Amino acid sequence: MNKISTRQATLVYIVTGIILIIFMIPIYLILASSLKPSADMFSPSADGLFTPTLQHYVDLFTLRPFHWNIINSLVVTLGSTLFSVTVRSLGAFALSRIRHPRINDAAFWILSMRMFPPIAVVVPYYIIFKSVGLLDTPLALIIVYSTANIPLTVWLMKGFFDEVPEALEEAAQVDGYGIVEIFYRITLPLAAPGLAVCAVFCFIFSWNEFLFALMLTGSSAQTATVAVMSFWSSDAVQWGRIMAGSFIILIPGVIFVLTCQKWLVKGLTLGSVK
Amino acid sequence: MASVSLSNVVKAFGAFKVVHGVDLDIADGEFVVLLGPSGCGKTTTLRMVAGLEDVSGGEICIAGEAINDRPPKDRKIAMVFQNYALYPHMTVRQNMEFALKPQKLSKAEVDAKIAGVAGMLGLDALLQRKPAQLSGGQRQRVAMGRAMVRTPEVFLFDEPLSNLDLKLRTQVRMEIAKLHKQLGTTVIYVTHDQVEAMTLADKIVIMKDGYIEQIGSPEEVFAHPKNLFVATFIGSPSMNLFRMTVERSEKGPVLSSAAFTIAAPADMNGKVHTRPGGDTRHPPQRRPPCPGR
Ligand SMILES: Nc1ncnc2c1ncn2[C@@H]1O[C@H](COP(=O)(O)OP(=O)(O)OP(=O)(O)O)[C@@H](O)[C@H]1O
Numbered sequence: 252m253n254k255i256s257t258r259q260a261t262l263v264y265i266v267t268g269i270i271l272i273i274f275m276i277p278i279y280l281i282l283a284s285s286l287k288p289s290a291d292m293f294s295p296s297a298d299g300l301f302t303p304t305l306q307h308y309v310d311l312f313t314l315r316p317f318h319w320n321i322i323n324s325l326v327v328t329l330g331s332t333l334f335s336v337t338v339r340s341l342g343a344f345a346l347s348r349i350r351h352p353r354i355n356d357a358a359f360w361i362l363s364m365r366m367f368p369p370i371a372v373v374v375p376y377y378i379i380f381k382s383v384g385l386l387d388t389p390l391a392l393i394i395v396y397s398t399a400n401i402p403l404t405v406w407l408m409k410g411f412f413d414e415v416p417e418a419l420e421e422a423a424q425v426d427g428y429g430i431v432e433i434f435y436r437i438t439l440p441l442a443a444p445g446l447a448v449c450a451v452f453c454f455i456f457s458w459n460e461f462l463f464a465l466m467l468t469g470s471s472a473q474t475a476t477v478a479v480m481s482f483w484s485s486d487a488v489q490w491g492r493i494m495a496g497s498f499i500i501l502i503p504g505v506i507f508v509l510t511c512q513k514w515l516v517k518g519l520t521l522g523s524v525k
Numbered sequence: 526m527a528s529v530s531l532s533n534v535v536k537a538f539g540a541f542k543v544v545h546g547v548d549l550d551i552a553d554g555e556f557v558v559l560l561g562p563s564g565c566g567k568t569t570t571l572r573m574v575a576g577l578e579d580v581s582g583g584e585i586c587i588a589g590e591a592i593n594d595r596p597p598k599d600r601k602i603a604m605v606f607q608n609y610a611l612y613p614h615m616t617v618r619q620n621m622e623f624a625l626k627p628q629k630l631s632k633a634e635v636d637a638k639i640a641g642v643a644g645m646l647g648l649d650a651l652l653q654r655k656p657a658q659l660s661g662g663q664r665q666r667v668a669m670g671r672a673m674v675r676t677p678e679v680f681l682f683d684e685p686l687s688n689l690d691l692k693l694r695t696q697v698r699m700e701i702a703k704l705h706k707q708l709g710t711t712v713i714y715v716t717h718d719q720v721e722a723m724t725l726a727d728k729i730v731i732m733k734d735g736y737i738e739q740i741g742s743p744e745e746v747f748a749h750p751k752n753l754f755v756a757t758f759i760g761s762p763s764m765n766l767f768r769m770t771v772e773r774s775e776k777g778p779v780l781s782s783a784a785f786t787i788a789a790p791a792d793m794n795g796k797v798h799t800r801p802g803g804d805t806r807h808p809p810q811r812r813p814p815c816p817g818r
């Protein structure tokens with residue numbers, strides 16, 4: 252790699268700093284507002300200072316069942332992420348390895364599912380789930396979320412599988428292994444970064460999803476995002492609770508991404524083939 | 526240990542034929558070297574025996590059984606790939622252990638085998654490294670080791686020594702010869718190196734453009750090449766060629782050129798044809814299918 256001069260480095264830091272500030276401002280506002288007493292919310296004192304309070308957080312868990320909303324969100328998100336990653340890695344592996352003149356058409360067909368807006372299927376989903384009695388259950392959302400991102404993640408994973416040299420699978424075949432073992436012991440470990448990226452995508456999508464969660468859940472399977480919006484009612488907007496809820500919602504995503512980060516390493520297949 | 530036989534084996538990639546009806550019989554325990562210029566179909570032939578490439582026509586038998594439709598894992602082979610194909614997420618030791626696992630040996634047996642092969646190939650100091658931390662030659666030795674720890678019916682080697690320096694190459698070549706003598710396993714060995722071919726082979730198969738040009742012992746192909754291609758391909762420096770005319774003389778037929786004249790070899794009597802271009806390729810012949818079918 253080329254050496255970076257001090258001036259270039261300074262420039263990089265300044266630009267990064269500015270971008271960081273732009274991204275952090277909303278988060279700061281959320282955190283600050285969630286700690287403000289309701290009275291100070293829209294009439295800040297002249298110096299902008301206020302006495303921080305955890306009242307909104309306490310209210311969330313005592314006056315509202317916010318912990319249940321979070322549990323719902325976690326169940327739905329982890330369930331759909333696990334399901335998606337398992338099933339899609341198999342699908343992507345097939346797309347990456349099968350040699351058939353029409354295989355690219357199949358891949359394109361999968362991609363084409365991306366071409367209509369999600370809202371188009373909300374009503375059909377509603378009718379289907381109502382008729383099979385799955386309305387307002389986490390399972391309904393798991394099913395929806397597990398299918399929603401198929402195009403994006405299958406294509407993503409396919410790219411990572413394409414990078415794993417087939418020679419390694421051939422070597423394992425000769426060494427006496429069947430296709431299933433080869434997939435789990437050779438190919439998948441080497442496509443782990445792809446798996447991590449895929450998991451992050453699925454997690455963030457499911458965790459933040461609002462439209463389907465709003466339409467397909469009532470009170471018992473309500474997720475955290477929908478719950479936060481319910482503090483915005485016709486009689487009053489409880490800004491403190493909205494902000495407190497929003498801040499809590501931010502946390503699991505950050506933890507998950509940081510956990511997955513250690514899998515996001517380059518060059519796993521280095522040294523395998525000439 | 527097993528015999529291997531290929532009868533009229535054809536390989537085509539789409540409309541492009543790269544192996545044209547190869548017939549080859551390899552006896553149990555024989556060491557056969559495939560020799561030929563780059564792109565003549567050596568790797569392709571080896572991959573068909575391994576089951577990594579579908580056979581477009583003909584039949585391959587191992588131990589008398591037709592194995593065309595048998596997956597690689599059920600062919601009891603071990604292979605060294607031309608491009609090594611080491612498992613990059615495993616250490617050298619794990620690479621070998623992985624290759625041994627399907628044989629279900631005890632831990633002590635596994636350790637003993639790895640220690641033996643590592644010593645033979647000079648890998649002792651490298652066992653804990655991953656492939657990315659090795660040089661090209663070291664990787665190649667690991668690839669060799671991974672195949673040699675197994676006890677297959679047939680060893681398939683695809684240019685296993687091409688990246689080693691002369692000294693190491695000689696040394697590993699000796700080890701291969703020793704191992705073959707010890708185990709008596711059938712070996713099919715691809716190489717560009719004629720010294721390797723001459724010293725290791727029981728039988729050399731010379732290929733060109735997907736055809737077998739000659740099959741014979743090292744002495745045979747060297748001293749009695751069947752055609753011009755083999756004559757010029759084998760030997761370094763290569764054989765001198767002269768364009769001669771067959772003439773009658775009072776002592777019988779002679780070969781003569783502007784510079785000199787020699788008596789025609791006795792075995793040429795009555796067999797001389799003129800073939801412009803010197804191509805004396807023999808047409809491929811069909812053989813009966815494998816025994817045991
Ligand atoms: N997958 C493929 N698709 C199309 N053609 C191929 C394929 N694999 C090999 N070939 C062709 O088949 C011919 C034989 O290739 P092969 O790899 O067997 O040669 P080789 O004798 O091993 O050469 P080298 O000594 O350079 O390794 C070559 O002309 C090559 O271009």
Ligand SMILES: [Mg+2]
Pocket residue numbers: 567568569607683
């Ligand atoms: Mg080759």
